[in-house]
Amino acid sequence: MxxxxxxxxxxxxxxxxxxxxxxxxxxxxxxxxxxxxxxxxxxxxxxxxxxxxxxxxxxxxxxxxxxxxxxxxxxxxxxxxxxxxxxxxxxxxxxxxxxxxxxxxxxxxxxxxxxxxxxxxxxxxxxxSPGVTNWCAARLLDEHPDADGVNVVWATHERNPGGLAPLRHMLHMAVSPCPVWSDGRWTDSPGFVPATAAEFDFPEPLGRIEAYDTAHPEPRTLARSYPRLRNARCKGSLRPAWANAAFSTLGRIGFGYHDLAVDVAGHDVEPAEFLWKMMWARHHAAARGDEGRALTALMVQVFRGADTDVLGSLAVLDDAPMxxxxxxxxxxxxxxxxxxxxxxxxxxxxxxxxxxxxxxxxxxxxxxxxxxxxxxxxxxxxx
Missing domain, CATH: 3.40.50.720 (NAD(P)-binding Rossmann-like Domain)
Structure with a gap:
C-alpha cells in the first residue's frame, strides 16, 4: 500500500x-x-x-x-x-x-x-507557477524545437486576503531580485516595477493585462533542463491592477523583510503578520457579499530570437483562488x-x-x- x-x-x-x-x-x-x-x-x-x-x-x-x-x-x-x-x-x-x-x-x-x-x-x-507553467513550457519546447526563449506569465485575483504564507511570499517578491536568463547569461531584474512591464493577451474573461518581472524560479530550472534556451523570464500580475503598485510599495517600505521584527507594547511583531491581520480585519468589516469572482491564470510562450516572434503559446484559467x-x-x-x-x-x-x-x-x-x-x-x- x-x-x-x-x-x-x-x-x-x-x-x-x-x-x-x-x-x-x-x-x-x-x-x-x-x-x-x-x-x-x-x-x-x-x-x-x-x-x-x-x-x-x-x-x-x-x-x-x-x-x-x-x-x-x-x-x-x-x-x-x-x-x-x-x-x-x-x-x-x-x-x-x-x-x-x-x-x-x-x-x-x-x-x-x-x-x-x-x-x-x-x-x-x-x-x-512554477509547476503547470513548466509542463506547458516543456510541451511547447518539444513542439517547437527551434525555439530558444520562454515567457512565463501568471495573474491572480483573490476574493479575500488568504493565508499568511502566500502574503509573505508576495511581499518578499517585491524586494527580491528576479532571475532573468538573457542571451545565455543570468541577470537580476527588480520585482514588480513599471520598468519591466509588458502587455499580454489572455483568453477571456481576463483579456489584455500588464505584467511585471517577478522572482519566480521557472527561468532557473527551465534554463538548466533545456540548454538550448537563450532567454527565459517570468512575469506576474495581481488583479485588480492597482494591487501591483500597492504590494510593491508595501514590500519595499519594510513589510517584505521576514527577518524584521517590531516591538509593539513589549511584543515582537512581524510586519507581514500585522499587515495580514489588518487586511483580514478590514475585509470582515467591509464585507458586503460582493467580493467578486476569483481568477487564476497562466500563460506560457516560446519564441525564437526576439520575444515578439512567438512560435506557440498555452494558457490555463480557473475561476477559483490560486x-x-x-x-x-x-x-x-x-x-x-x-x-x-x-x-x-x-x-x-x-x-x-x-x-x-x-x-x-x-x-x-x-x-x-x-x-x-x-x-x-x-x-x-x-x-
Whole structure:
C-alpha cells in the first residue's frame, strides 16, 4: 500500500489531499502541520486513511521513514525548504514541494549530488507557477524545437486576503531580485516595477493585462533542463491592477523583510503578520457579499530570437483562488512520481513527463468544475 505524507495542510495542502484521496483510493496519508486545527481538518476528510502528526519543519527534523513520497506544502519557501529535503534523503523518500521562491529552488538544486548518491528524487516547484507553467513550457519546447526563449506569465485575483504564507511570499517578491536568463547569461531584474512591464493577451474573461518581472524560479530550472534556451523570464500580475503598485510599495517600505521584527507594547511583531491581520480585519468589516469572482491564470510562450516572434503559446484559467490550482498541480506531480519514479537527483518539475501531467491536470481540473475549457492555445501576443 502506498503511503503519502503531506507537510502543511493549510489551503493548498488540504486541496492536494482532497484530490489525492479521490485519485488514490487505496493509499494512506499522513498529514503533518504545526497547527492542531489544520491536522484535525485533514483527518476529518477521511478518518480511516488520514492520520495526523504535529510537526514544525522550520525548527525540527522530521522522520519520513515509511513514506513512499512526501509533499512539502509548507510555505513561505524562502524561509527554507532544504531541511525537509534533507530529511527525505535520510529516509529514502521521494520529495516534492511547491516552492515558488528562488532561494528555495537553489537550496534544493544544490542537493543534486547528495540525491544522486542516495538514490532519491527531489523535485521542487511542482504547483501552479512554477509547476503547470513548466509542463506547458516543456510541451511547447518539444513542439517547437527551434525555439530558444520562454515567457512565463501568471495573474491572480483573490476574493479575500488568504493565508499568511502566500502574503509573505508576495511581499518578499517585491524586494527580491528576479532571475532573468538573457542571451545565455543570468541577470537580476527588480520585482514588480513599471520598468519591466509588458502587455499580454489572455483568453477571456481576463483579456489584455500588464505584467511585471517577478522572482519566480521557472527561468532557473527551465534554463538548466533545456540548454538550448537563450532567454527565459517570468512575469506576474495581481488583479485588480492597482494591487501591483500597492504590494510593491508595501514590500519595499519594510513589510517584505521576514527577518524584521517590531516591538509593539513589549511584543515582537512581524510586519507581514500585522499587515495580514489588518487586511483580514478590514475585509470582515467591509464585507458586503460582493467580493467578486476569483481568477487564476497562466500563460506560457516560446519564441525564437526576439520575444515578439512567438512560435506557440498555452494558457490555463480557473475561476477559483490560486490555492486550488496549486494544490491540483502538487497532486498531479505526486501521481506522476508514483506512476513512474523520477531519476535520482534534484530537479525542477519539468522532469515529470508533460504528456501525463498536463493530461491529468486538465482531466481532474475539469472534473472539479473549473479550468474550463481546459488548456487553451491563445493567439500569440506580447508587447
Amino acid at each position: 502506498v503511503t503519502v505524507g503531506i507537510v502543511g495542510v493549510g489551503q493548498m495542502g488540504s486541496a492536494a489531499l482532497r484530490i489525492l484521496l479521490e485519485q488514490l483510493p487505496d493509499a494512506r496519508f499522513e498529514a503533518m502541520d504545526r497547527s492542531p486545527e489544520a491536522i484535525a481538518g485533514a483527518e476529518a476528510l477521511d478518518q480511516q486513511r488520514v492520520s495526523g502528526r504535529l510537526v514544525d519543519v522550520s525548527s525540527e527534523s522530521v522522520d519520513l521513514s515509511g513514506l513512499d513520497l512526501v509533499l512539502n506544502m509548507s510555505g513561505p519557501f524562502f524561509a527554507g525548504s532544504g531541511s525537509l529535503a534533507q530529511d527525505a534523503l535520510r529516509s529514502g523518500t521521494t520529495y516534492i514541494d511547491i516552492g515558488d521562491d528562488l532561494e528555495a529552488t537553489d537550496s534544493i538544486l544544490a542537493l543534486n549530488a547528495q540525491a544522486e548518491t542516495a538514490g532519491v528524487a527531489l523535485i521542487t516547484g511542482a504547483g501552479w 490555492s486550488r490550482g496549486t494544490g491540483l498541480g502538487a497532486a498531479v506531480a505526486a501521481l506522476a512520481a508514483l506512476r513512474e519514479p523520477p531519476a535520482a537527483g534534484a530537479w525542477g518539475p519539468e522532469i515529470l513527463p508533460w504528456q501525463f501531467t498536463l493530461s491529468e491536470y486538465e482531466r481532474i481540473g475539469l472534473a472539479l468544475g473549473g479550468f474550463g475549457p481546459g488548456i487553451q492555445t491563445p493567439a500569440a501576443s506580447v508587447s
